[in-house]
Each structure stands twice: as C-alpha cells, then as structure tokens.
Amino acid sequence: MREDEARRVRARIAQLEQDLTAASARTRQLRQDAGPELRNAKFRLERIDECIAAMR
Template sequence: MRGRGWIKALRQDEARQVRARIAELERDLMATTPMGRHRRFEAGHELRNAKFRLERLEECIAEMPRNVAARSD
C-alpha cells in the first residue's frame, strides 16, 4: 500500500505541472500574436482556474508532514 510520502510526491508533481501550465498561459496572453476575443477569454478563465488549483495544492502540501518516509507495506 502506498503511503503519505507517495501522496505528497504526487501532489508536488501535480503542482509543478500546474505551474508550467500557468507560465504557458501567461506567455500566450502576453504574446503579440492576435488572439480572438473568445480565445483570450478562455485562456484567462483557464489561468484563473489553474492559479486557484495551485493555491489549493500548495495548501495541501504545506499541511503534510515534512519528514514523511515512504513505506512499502
């Protein structure tokens, strides 16, 4: 059975992926290429959702014990 160490690593990996997506969306919104109004709206909406998700993940990770050892049961 996988323990808390595995869950923490999973959350940290997910947070890295969300940070990468946020950076990509911010680059898209700041790019000089003409985006349609609807596409900018979608990117902005996705960016807000990603930032909210990242905040929740960081809270979750912060609440996990710092020295969690991975156990193999």
C-alpha cells in the first residue's frame, strides 16, 4: 500500500520536474504552480520512504 503511494508520488514528481523544464509561453505559470507542489511531493515521498523502511 505505501509502496504504491510512493510510486504515485515519484511519478508525480517526475511529471512536475518535466513541466518545470518545458519551454513554452506558459513556462512561468507552470513554474509558479509546480514549484510548491514539487517541494510538497518530495517531502511527502521522504516521509513515505521512512515509513516503508520502518516497516521492513
């Protein structure tokens, strides 16, 4: 269950990072939207990984 959640968060992080590196007219807005979400997702993933490690 936690491992599935970790996979989903990792996939979202990858998408956000891709959005941040995309060059387009809406890049500035993407950065403003994706930046905080990316930080939150990385923090959440860190906590999920800690939980998974503690369960092993």
